[in-house]
Amino acid sequence: MSRLQLNQLTIKKLRFTNQIAVIFGAGRGIGKAIATRLSSEGAKLVIIDILNEEIEQLKQQILKSGGAVEAHTLDVSDEKNCNECIQKIYxxxxKIDILINTVGIVGPSNCSIENYDLEDFIHVINVNLVGAFIISKAVIPIMKERNYGRILHIASIAGKEGNPGMVGYSASKAALIGMVKGLGKELAETNITVNGVAPGLISSEMNSETDPKMLAYMVNKIPMKRPGTVDEVAALCLWIVSQEASFNTGAIFDISGGRATY
Structure with a gap:
């Protein structure tokens, strides 16, 4: 390996050194993959999830590998607890350099609107959209103090195209995409970027709860004819929240195996 290649690897390894990265939904899936990669590249992590056992396991894993991490258990849709948690971190x-929100629930799938309970719809909206609003609102004033920040929300291809039988999930992710675009423009002159990622079908614990017929429908829509992996999503996310990604905001990055190219 040449000296140039070694230097490039060193730069990549150190690109998040001394940065404070707060990751909501880090207990499993995409959030866990992002947390693991960020730690390996020098970030100091604050990992948050409603899943206490999973978040503690990840904390121990990161500590064992020599990373710096603290963990909190809370519900992202609980404004009081989220505000208190963000303030404790600050x-x-x-400072808080990076906020990544990977929280998401599918809710009912392969379910007609006639059979979709309002209570379920509101719950999906609260977790997938209201929670994103709460934590963004809490962290933005902190980032403004230093004129720097990276905010990333995980949306979904369902928010761009809609998935039949998943009206709550599709609606929540479409609204999240709108929020990302609006905030990106609102903060465009602050050196705080706000972006989103819209994955297609990804092999993860979250989709283990999805109706098999719906999973087959989603795979069939992918030109590559396979689900993506959490590591593929994490690799994209790390670039988006890096200092290198300085001229994109309000953008939604597709990672869908060719399903969406707009």
Missing amino acids: TAHK
């Missing part, structure tokens, strides 16, 4: 670290 008090301890004096």
Whole structure:
């Protein structure tokens, strides 16, 4: 390996050194993959999830590998607890460089609107959309103090195209995409970027709860004829929240095996 290649690897390894990265939904799936990669590239992590056992396991895994991490368990749709948590992080670290939100629930799938309960619809909206609003609102003033920040929300291809039988999920992710675009423009002159990623079908614990008929429908829509992996999504996400990604905001990055190219 040449000296140039070694230098490039070193730069990549250190690109998040001393940055504070807060990751909601880090307990499993895409969030866990992002957290693991960020830690390996020098970030100091604050990992948050409603799943206490999973988040503690990830914390121990990162500590064992020599990373710096703290963990919190809370519901992203609980405004009071989220605000208190963000304030504790700020008090301890004096800054937040990166906010990544990977929280998401599918809700009912392969379910006609006639059979879709309002309670289920509201729950999906609260977790997938209201939670994203709460944590964005809490962290933006902190980022404005230093005139720097990277905010990333995981949306879905369902928010761009809609999935039949998943009205709550599709609606919540479409609204999240709108929020990302609006915030990106609102903060465009602050050196705080706000972007989203819209994955297609990804092999993860989240989709293990999806109706098999719906999964088959989604695979059939993918030109590559396979689901993506959480590591493929994480690789894209790390670039988006890096200092290198300085001229994109309000953007939705597709990672869908060719299903969406717009």
